[in-house]
Structures are given as C-alpha cells and as structure tokens.
Amino acid sequence: MRTILTICAAFLILSSQAFAAPKSDLWPIWxxxxxxxxxxxxxxxxxxxxxxxxxxxxxxxxxxxxxxxxxxxxxxxxxxxxxxxxxxxxxxxxxxxxxxxxxxxxxxxxxxxxxxxxxxxxxxxxxxxxxxxxxxxxxxxxxxxxxxxxxxxxxxxxxxxxxxxxxxxxxxxxxxxxxxxxxxxxxxxxxxxxxxxxxxNSNKGASIDGNTLTLSSIYDWYGVDFGSDEQEILKTIDRYRDGSKLEGWKGKIKYDYDWSLNQP
Structure with a gap:
C-alpha cells in the first residue's frame, strides 16, 4: 500500500508541474x-x-x-x-x-x-x-x-x-x-x-475578454526568449499583431494551452 501511495504522490507532483519548460542550454558539439x-x-x-x-x-x-x-x-x-x-x-x-x-x-x-x-x-x-x-x-x-x-x-x-x-x-x-x-x-x-x-493574431496566441488577457502558455514557459518582463513580452507579441496592441495592458493576464491533438 505504501508503494502505491508513493507512486500516486509522484504522479500528482508530476501532474501539478504539468509541463516544465527546459532552459536553453547549448550542446556545443552542434x-x-x-x-x-x-x-x-x-x-x-x-x-x-x-x-x-x-x-x-x-x-x-x-x-x-x-x-x-x-x-x-x-x-x-x-x-x-x-x-x-x-x-x-x-x-x-x-x-x-x-x-x-x-x-x-x-x-x-x-x-x-x-x-x-x-x-x-x-x-x-x-x-x-x-x-x-x-x-x-x-x-x-x-x-x-x-x-x-x-x-x-x-x-x-x-x-x-x-x-x-x-x-x-x-x-x-x-x-x-x-x-x-x-x-x-x-x-x-x-x-x-x-x-x-x-x-x-490567433485566439490561441492572444485573446481579450473584458478585463482578462489570455496568452498562450508559450509566453509563460519560454518568456525569457520573448522579453525580460511581462510588458516586454507583450511588446514582442505586438510586433506581429494587426489588431489591438497589448503593451501597457493593465488588466488580468492568464495563460492557457490546448493539448488536444491537432487533427480534423
């Protein structure tokens, strides 16, 4: 029973971490x-x-x-x-x-x-x-x-x-x-x-609903690649957006990602 509980606990910890994004770490030989x-x-x-x-x-x-x-x-x-x-x-x-x-x-x-x-x-x-x-x-x-x-x-x-x-x-x-x-x-x-x-420019990249801005979790997991802070990340996203700009956003920001298979 203790072994089963240990395994279940490990699974819950892993699930809570969900997707732990690796850091950029050069493999020099390449x-x-x-x-x-x-x-x-x-x-x-x-x-x-x-x-x-x-x-x-x-x-x-x-x-x-x-x-x-x-x-x-x-x-x-x-x-x-x-x-x-x-x-x-x-x-x-x-x-x-x-x-x-x-x-x-x-x-x-x-x-x-x-x-x-x-x-x-x-x-x-x-x-x-x-x-x-x-x-x-x-x-x-x-x-x-x-x-x-x-x-x-x-x-x-x-x-x-x-x-x-x-x-x-x-x-x-x-x-x-x-x-x-x-x-x-x-x-x-x-x-x-x-x-x-x-x-x-897609809803899965960034979408606004009232006072909430929902960004792809990519900007959370790999935020360091897009900017040093949240506003800088928004500025980077804005470079490609045709619609409303995000830099300066003062409302709530949350992150989301759909892991469903990309099939018809």
Whole structure:
C-alpha cells in the first residue's frame, strides 16, 4: 500500500508541474558549420506528406493522421532515415536551421502515427512521463537525440530567435501551426515571419475578454526568449499583431494551452 501511495504522490507532483519548460542550454558539439558548402538537404518527401495530409481550417492547421497510408508512413520513415544519415555540421547554418526544424516536426508526426489513435501527445512517453520530449527519437552523427535536445540544446541556444517557438510543432491545437511548407535555407525567414504573424493574431496566441488577457502558455514557459518582463513580452507579441496592441495592458493576464491533438 505504501508503494502505491508513493507512486500516486509522484504522479500528482508530476501532474501539478504539468509541463516544465527546459532552459536553453547549448550542446556545443552542434555549434559548427561549413559555410563554404553550397549543398542543400532534400526535404521533398516531407513536403509531399504536408501537401497530402495537412489541412488549413480556421486558425488551425490540422494533420489528418487517420488517413495516412502505409506507403506514406514508409515515405516519412525514409525521409527521416535519409536526413539523420547526414551530419548537419557539414552544411551552412541556414541549411542547418531548416534541417533541425523539419526533423523536429517530422519526428513528432511519426511519434503520433506510431501510437495512433491517441487523444494527445502528452499521453506518449514512458510511465509518469508528460509526453515524449525526453525520449530518444533519432541518432545523428552518432549522437542520440530527443525532441528536447533539438529544440532546447540546439535550435534555441544557437539561433537565439524567439520565432523558433512558432516553427516547431508539438501536434497540439494550442501549438503554433505546423507550416504547410517545409523549411529550407531560402524560405526560413519568410516562414518564421508568417508563423509569428499567424500565431500572435490567433485566439490561441492572444485573446481579450473584458478585463482578462489570455496568452498562450508559450509566453509563460519560454518568456525569457520573448522579453525580460511581462510588458516586454507583450511588446514582442505586438510586433506581429494587426489588431489591438497589448503593451501597457493593465488588466488580468492568464495563460492557457490546448493539448488536444491537432487533427480534423
């Protein structure tokens, strides 16, 4: 009985913490590049998957996991195999950025497909885990990688760009949308700008109801990437908003996030 109570207590503690956002913590071995290499990665297989199964509906881009054929599951697997067989450090920094974003997003889709049907990505992972983010999901240049490694030990510390949070997708309705176009060295800036604009102007990014401003929990979890305090974070959000500006807000601020699967 004591063992069961101990396990239950641990589960309650984990649940109360919900999503503990990792800090940006550079993994130094990945902070290298070859700017003289003009070669590019082939993301065409990933684009085929996006074209076929990603649907734009209102403020959401929804992935039709239920309809993915065995052939296209194999195509996604082959894309990931091809991508992880290459060492991104041999390519330019611009190519690397697209590499890591596409790898993260494609791996996330594969994780959902492997366990589908599932109501939320938070249901994946080991016992007492809140999602699969600390599970080994790929091996690149002999190094085992988790999704958290890609986002918080590579992308965030190397590029220091808050818009990264609009680019990586966690297969949830509350998340910034999975882009309909695969990232590349040539379109990353445009896609980042479009993603930032789309999210900050959506209700899941920021919404006002009377005296209450509801922001995405992203601005709570990763607030340090958007500003040093609440008003600075609001100013950063305002850069992309078309409607009412948020800086100077004096009402109540709360945070929310919908972990439901991003499916039709």
């Amino acid at each position: 902070d290298k590049s070859n700017e003289s290499n003009s070669a590019s990665f082939d993301h065409s297989h990933w684009q085929k998957i996006l074209d076929k199964y990603l649907l734009e509906k209102g403020q959401h881009n929804l992935f039709n996991y239920n309809s993915v054929s065995p052939t296209d599951k194999a195509l996604l697997s082959q894309y990931l195999t091809n991508l992880t067989a290459l060492d991104p450090r041999n390519y330019s920094k611009a190519e690397q950025f697209a590499y890591w974003v596409n790898l993260y997003n494609a791996l996330t889709v594969q994780l959902i497909l492997d366990e589908y049907p599932v109501k939320s990505i938070t249901k994946l992972g080991g016992f007492l885990s809140f999602g699969p983010w600390d599970d080994d999901v790929a091996k690149v240049a002999g190094q085992s990688l988790t999704l958290n490694d890609i986002e918080h030990r590579i992308l965030r510390p190397i590029w220091n760009d808050s818009r990264i949070h609009y680019a990586v997708n966690c297969a949830s309705l509350g998340c910034p949308n999975l882009a309909t176009t695969a990232f590349s060295a040539h379109n990353s800036e445009a896609l980042l700008e479009a993603a930032a604009k789309q999210f900050t």
